[in-house]
Amino acid sequence: xxxxxxxxxxxxxxxxxxxxxxxxxxxxxxxxxxxxxxxxxxxxxxxxxxxxxxxxxxxxxxxxxxxxxxxxxxxxxxxxxxxxxxxxxxxxxxxxxxxxxxxxxxxxxxxxxxxxxxxxxxxxxxxxxxxxxxxxxxxxxxxxxxxxxxxxxxxxxxxxxxxxxxxxxxxxxxxxxxxxxxxxxxxxxxxxxxxxxxxxxxxxxxxxxxxxxxxxxxxxxxxxxxxxxxxxxxxxxxxxxxxxxxxxxxxxxxxxxxxxxxxxxxxxxxxxxxxxxxxxxxxxxxxxxxxxxxxxxxxxxxxxxxxxxxxxxxxxxxxxxxxxxxxxxxxxxxxxxxxxxxxxxxxxxxxxxxxxxxxxxxxxxxxxxxxxxxxxxxxxxxxxxxxxxxxxxxxxxxxxxxx
Ligand SMILES: [Zn+2]
Numbered sequence: 158x159x160x161x162x163x164x165x166x167x168x169x170x171x172x173x174x175x176x177x178x179x180x181x182x183x184x185x186x187x188x189x190x191x192x193x194x195x196x197x198x199x200x201x202x203x204x205x206x207x208x209x210x211x212x213x214x215x216x217x218x219x220x221x222x223x224x225x226x227x228x229x230x231x232x233x234x235x236x237x238x239x240x241x242x243x244x245x246x247x248x249x250x251x252x253x254x255x256x257x258x259x260x261x262x263x264x265x266x267x268x269x270x271x272x273x274x275x276x277x278x279x280x281x282x283x284x285x286x287x288x289x290x291x292x293x294x295x296x297x298x299x300x301x302x303x304x305x306x307x308x309x310x311x312x313x314x315x316x317x318x319x320x321x322x323x324x325x326x327x328x329x330x331x332x333x334x335x336x337x338x339x340x341x342x343x344x345x346x347x348x349x350x351x352x353x354x355x356x357x358x359x360x361x362x363x364x365x366x367x368x369x370x371x372x373x374x375x376x377x378x379x380x381x382x383x384x385x386x387x388x389x390x391x392x393x394x395x396x397x398x399x400x401x402x403x404x405x406x407x408x409x410x411x412x413x414x415x416x417x418x419x420x421x422x423x424x425x426x427x428x429x430x431x432x433x434x435x436x437x438x439x440x441x442x443x444x445x446x447x448x449x450x451x452x453x454x455x456x457x458x459x460x461x462x463x464x465x466x467x468x469x470x471x472x473x474x475x476x477x478x479x480x481x482x483x484x485x486x487x488x489x490x491x492x493x494x495x496x497x498x499x500x501x502x503x504x505x506x507x508x509x510x511x512x513x514x515x516x517x518x519x520x521x522x523x524x525x526x527x528x529x530x531x532x533x534x535x536x537x538x539x540x541x542x543x544x545x546x547x548x549x550x551x552x553x554x555x556x557x558x559x560x
Contacts, residue, residue: 231247267289282306297326320334336369387418404439424451427439444460477501511524
C-alpha cells in the first residue's frame with residue numbers, strides 16, 4: 158500500500174463530515190464533494206498519481222476558496238511531497254479563519270501540528286497538539302504527537318505524563334515504554350551522581366514492566382559499582398533468565414566480579430550459567446576460561462559441542478583458530494585451512510550484531526529505542542540460526558532468584 162493511501166483517511170473523514178453536514182439540513186450548500194473533480198482528485202491519489210491530484214485540488218481551491226477539505230487535502234499532499242513551507246502556509250490560513258467550525262479547526266490544527274513536526278518546530282507543534290487536547294478533539298493522535306516531541310527532546314518526565322494520559326484514554330498498555338522512560342531517568346540520575354534517585358526510578362520501571370531487561374542491567378551495574386558481588390551475580394542471573402541474548406552487554410563485567418570477589422568458582426559458575434542460558438557470547442567467554450584452566454583440547458571439545466546444531470560463525474572461527482596448531486605441515490592442508498578461516502572471518506565480520514524485531518532495522522550496537530521505527534525494546538542481539546531441526550536448548554538448571 159502506498160503512503161498516499163493514508164492521506165485519504167483525513168480527506169475521507171472530512172468528506173464524511175461534509176456529507177453529514179449537508180444531511181443535517183445543509184442541503185444546497187455548494188461544496189467540493191458535490192463537484193466530480195473532488196472525486197477525480199481522490200482517484201488520482203488511489204492511483205498513486207499525487208501530482209495530478211495536486212493539480213485538481215489547486216484548481217478547486219481557486220474556484221472555491223472557502224472549502225476547508227480541499228485545503229486540508231492540498232496541505233497534506235504538499236507536506237508528504239516535502240514542501241513543508243507550502244503546507245504550513247495553507248494550514249495556517251485555514252486555522253486563522255474566524256468562520257471555521259470546531260471540526261474543521263480540529264483537522265487544521267492537527268495537520269499544522271504535523272507540518273511543524275516535519276519542519277522540526279517542536280514548540281509550535283506542541284502548542285497545536287495541546288490546543289487539540291483542550292478542544293477534546295483527536296486526543297489520541299494529539300497525545301501521540303506530544304509523546305514523539307518529548308521523546309525527541311528527551312523530556313522523559315513529560316513522556317511519562319503523556320503515556321499515562323494515553324493509557325487513561327485508550328486502555329492500551331503503556332507499561333513497557335513507561336519502564337524505558339524510568340530507565341532513561343535512572344541513567345540521568347546516575348550521571349548526576351544520585352544513586353538513590355536512580356534506584357527509585359528502576360524500581361518504578363520494574364513495577365511498570367516486570368520483564369524490563371534494561372532495569373535489571375542498570376541495577377546489576379549499580380551493584381557492581383558499589384562492590385556488592387552477591388547482588389551483581391544474582392542480578393546477572395535474573396538478566397539471563399529475562400533474555401539470555403542480552404548477556405554480552407555486561408558479561409565481561411560479570412567475569413570481573415567473579416575474579417575480584419572470589420565468591421564463586423568462575424569456571425564452574427560460567428559452565429552452570431551456559432547450561433541454563435546458552436548464548437554465543439557466553440560460549441566465547443567460557444572458551445577463554447576453559448583454555449586457561451583446562452587447556453586446548455578441552456576448549457576445542459567445548460566449542461565442537463557448542464556449534465553442533467547452531468550456525469554460530471564466531472564459535473566456528475574460534476574453533477578453527479584453536480584447531481590450527483593440530484594440523485599437519487602438509488602445504489595444501491595448511492593452504493585450505495587458512496582459506497577456510499579467512500572466509501569464515503570475513504562472513505562473521507559482515508554479520509549484523511543487532512536487529513529490530515518490529516521493523517527489521519539492523520544495528521551495530523544495542524539501542525533501547527529503534528532509530529527507524531521508534532519502538533522501545535524491539536532491538537535485540539541476533540542469535541545464530543539452528544541447523545536442521547534442533548530447537549534451542551531448554552534451561553537445564555534452576556538458578557537462584559536475585560536478592
Ligand atoms: Zn524498528
